[in-house]
Amino acid sequence: MRLDGKVALVVGAGSIGSGVGNGRAISILFAREGARVVCADINFQSAEETVKMIREEGGEAAAVQGDATKSGDAKRLVDFTVELYGKLNILVNVVGIASGLGVLETSEDEWDRVLTTNLKSIFLMSKHAVPAMIKSGGGAIINISSAAAFVAHPCLSYGTTKAAIINMTRCMAVDLAKYNIRVNCIAPGFLDTPMVAPIMDDTRRAFLRQVIPLGKIGTAWDTAYAALYLASDEASYVTGTTLIVDGGLLAAGGRRRGEEKLV
Amino acid sequence: MSPKGEEALKAFQKFSEEFPEDFKRFTAFAAKPYAFFDPKTRELIITTILATKGYESEFKFHPTFFLLGTAWDTAYAALYLASDEASYVTGTTLIVDGGLLAAGGRRRGEEKLV
Ligand SMILES: NC(=O)c1ccc[n+]([C@@H]2O[C@H](COP(=O)([O-])OP(=O)(O)OC[C@H]3O[C@@H](n4cnc5c(N)ncnc54)[C@H](O)[C@@H]3O)[C@@H](O)[C@H]2O)c1
Numbered sequence: 001m002r003l004d005g006k007v008a009l010v011v012g013a014g015s016i017g018s019g020v021g022n023g024r025a026i027s028i029l030f031a032r033e034g035a036r037v038v039c040a041d042i043n044f045q046s047a048e049e050t051v052k053m054i055r056e057e058g059g060e061a062a063a064v065q066g067d068a069t070k071s072g073d074a075k076r077l078v079d080f081t082v083e084l085y086g087k088l089n090i091l092v093n094v095v096g097i098a099s100g101l102g103v104l105e106t107s108e109d110e111w112d113r114v115l116t117t118n119l120k121s122i123f124l125m126s127k128h129a130v131p132a133m134i135k136s137g138g139g140a141i142i143n144i145s146s147a148a149a150f151v152a153h154p155c156l157s158y159g160t161t162k163a164a165i166i167n168m169t170r171c172m173a174v175d176l177a178k179y180n181i182r183v184n185c186i187a188p189g190f191l192d193t194p195m196v197a198p199i200m201d202d203t204r205r206a207f208l209r210q211v212i213p214l215g216k217i218g219t220a221w222d223t224a225y226a227a228l229y230l231a232s233d234e235a236s237y238v239t240g241t242t243l244i245v246d247g248g249l250l251a252a253g254g255r256r257r258g259e260e261k262l263v
Numbered sequence: 264m265s266p267k268g269e270e271a272l273k274a275f276q277k278f279s280e281e282f283p284e285d286f287k288r289f290t291a292f293a294a295k296p297y298a299f300f301d302p303k304t305r306e307l308i309i310t311t312i313l314a315t316k317g318y319e320s321e322f323k324f325h326p327t328f329f330l331l332g333t334a335w336d337t338a339y340a341a342l343y344l345a346s347d348e349a350s351y352v353t354g355t356t357l358i359v360d361g362g363l364l365a366a367g368g369r370r371r372g373e374e375k376l377v
Pocket of ligand 1: 011012013014015016017020021022023024040041042043046066067068069094095096097098117121144145146147187188189190191192193194195196
């Protein structure tokens with residue numbers, strides 16, 4: 001198995017609704033590939049649901065509650081992992097909240113909330129996880145950005161954080177390389193996950209199938225497989241980079257499926 | 264092991280004595296990724312190091328792992344992109360460079376660029 005003997009901490013391992021979000025898919029897939037997985041989430045029930053799904057398949061996982069934007073909690077999540085499984089090899093920062101507002105509509109509170117949740121969580125989790133990873137002989141950190149990092153999707157604060165995550169990834173990769181810690185990022189495009197369920201209906205799905213070159217909407221499993229590659233030793237020469245998983249959306253630059261030319 | 268492999272191994276051992284710290288990191292890091300290959304592949308890694316003999320000081324300051332990549336790193340990236348695991352991935356570039364581009368000229372161990 002591709003993650004045999006590894007210990008992973010997935011932060012944001014629950015899912016905002018029933019169904020499979022990115023953190024849940026990543027946790028399940030990592031366990032399938034032999035990792036022991038700590039599923040951390042601010043919503044304990046949701047993390048427990050992920051663990052239940054892993055155990056049903058015969059995998060090894062444990063749930064823990066914690067708010068990744070609080071330094072004390074971030075440290076506790078790492079300590080929990082090391083006490084339970086003896087080390088830490090992989091950290092996946094999945095925590096993120098969406099906000100679909102522009103500059104005029106975004107309140108100061110909203111701005112702070114989105115920046116804190118999406119950015120500070122990565123900073124704090126990494127800060128506390130790295131010493132444990134160094135003791136474990138190195139490791140891999142994976143951050144989740146979004147296709148919204150590259151273009152002006154109508155979401156000011158969200159897009160800002162997702163673009164920032166790409167450079168946080170580079171900075172941490174270069175800082176931590178000397179400890180054999182790789183840091184990479186995944187930028188998913190549109191996915192059919194519980195997070196976007198409120199804004200997904202058949203009209204929107206039909207529209208998306210037109211603008212996504214592969215003609216389909218991805219799922220959390222697409223993110224999870226990218227994470228599996230980046231977390232595994234197969235990617236041992238890969239660090240500081242962002243892997244786009246968007247069905248070709250960004251490459252198309254607005255050109256629709258079947259359209260020969262843009263204008 | 265072939266004579267070439269043995270010669271490479273000797274050079275590798277000498278190298279490990281000269282740079283004990285980096286060697287420890289190298290083994291901690293490299294032993295795992297390549298352990299599931301046959302001995303032939305192990306020779307390939309050693310040969311990579313032999314081929315860069317004389318550049319040890321450069322190695323020490325390589326932006327990331329001091330270890331150069333091998334063709335297997337490309338192969339694993341290709342395997343991922345070719346498989347159904349990447350069925351939502353198209354039109355993108357997967358960089359496999361040990362962090363070289365991200366470092367933007369900053370050397371390994373260097374706190375600041377200027
Ligand atoms: N779903 C998509 O279409 C999509 C596309 C691109 C990027 N993303 C990114 O993927 C990530 C996860 O998305 P998802 O769809 O799986 O979302 P999700 O809301 O289902 O999962 C995120 C989990 O994080 C938890 N969480 C939130 N704040 C937390 C905190 N402070 N501390 C600990 N846990 C916290 C939530 O309880 C939830 O279980 C996000 O960063 C999101 O921006 C999602």
